[in-house]
Amino acid sequence: MRGALLEVRDLVVEYGVRGGAFRAVDGVSFTVRRASTLALVGESGSGKSTIAAAIVRLIRPARGSILLDGTDIAALPEKRLRPMRHRVQMIFQDPYGSLDPHLSALQIVAEPLRLRGHDRASRARHAAALLDRVGLAASTHQRRPAEFSGGQRQRIGIARALASGPELLVCDEATSALDVSVQAQVLELLREIQRDTGVAYLFISHNLGVVREISSELVVLRAGRVVESGPTERVLAAPTQPYTRALRRAALDPAALRGRKPRAVLAATPEDSGAEGAPGEGEHP
Template identity: 80%
Template sequence: MTAPLLAVQDLVVQYGSLRAVDGVSFTLERGRTLAVVGESGCGKSTIAAAIVRLIRPTSGRVVLDGQDISALPEKHLRPLRHKVQMVFQDPYGSLDPHQTALRIVAEPLRLRGRDRAACLREAAVLLDRVGLPAGTHDRRPAEFSGGQRQRIGIARALASEPELLVCDEATSALDVSVQAQVLRLLREIQRDTGVAYLFISHNLGVVKEISDDVVVLRAGRVVESGVTERVLAAPAEPYTLALRRAALDPQVMTGRKPRALVAAAMEGRQA
């Protein structure tokens, strides 16, 4: 058997006395999509940040393509960064407002040593691939809609030819129709390139739509995992069932209503 593309082993991320992530383990196979789901504040985005090494884990291992990257110094990590890229929740905040879409996407290509003309040509192909035609390439982020900005973010991530794309609530800021378009685009890209996705979300509908496997997180710990269809259809843990009930009210999952409502769902009471 081949090794998984990503193996997270006993991952701990601690801030002072708070363990935001507490002994999390899972694997992700090449070309598949693994969702990490849970209510707001459960540690999902912290896991994503540790995997792409925006933060350094307190302990545990993050093994990418057979190499433990959890403690690598930056000079050794830099050559590996193209293998794993991130699509952020806020597409506008993650894009340089002073650069055009074409130059934003060309920048990762330039960092990989391509000449300027080749970078711009390849960036134009990527923008076209994500559904942004040539007439839009010279616009700046503020001139695009939220869905279009997220497409720019996806194109920029793909410019590095990653093996793993970490999507941190990548559709949560989009309305339902645009969300469906972006999910369809991500599936098409995976089919064409074989890229694997780690998909962070609070939205069980989105998780069901895009993921092969799911990890359910509560207070920094894994409470249930398995094939998405099975876990969501017949949860083995009360907390997973509570998330499914609470998903009927999206404000619970996004933290706009008290988490006591999730607890109420766990007890089968009316919120």
């Protein structure tokens, strides 16, 4: 069994609200092993993206630990965290909004290399190689994001994330904005990159069809808590919780595969009713 790269233990994330605090993540624990893929799934408001933001330290958790190769980064001051940031990178859901529209694809991918001290020639060489790696021809490298399709923009985002030489990529709904055929291409690219580099993925999605294709381990979240976890195939073949069964039914709906939440399909059946019923409507802040 591969060793642990990321260990999240009893993670709690709170947001200040009038009259107190709202707990968006409540005691979540899981482990991402080297060169493997763990998926976090759940409907909007389940805490998936909040966990991702805490792992890359866009927000600081209220309690709990985030161990990266044994070092707890949850409470590290920025000065000590900065040298470690290249080890964990994120691929965002919106492949256009996350790219600087004024820069070329080559410049976008080269920027992390600049921050790590590469000279101009080295940046250009490495950035071009990364764009080639994700399937973008040299003739496109000087184009700006608006000149690319959604799938091509996501490939630029992947190349940019890889430029830092990460050990872990946090993929926050990285395929949900893409058409099904393009999703399949990006998933295959991610698998190829993992085979070639040994990078680990934390793959965040509400789409169990996609999750089944990419992950070996699965954590199901509801309202900021883990309701079920284990090997992906086992959880999907025989889920023990009504909430997981509702998500599994949703994966059979074509709307889910287009990244939309099929509320009619998610309505609980009589056998799925109870304390762990069908996914709710609420959004976390």
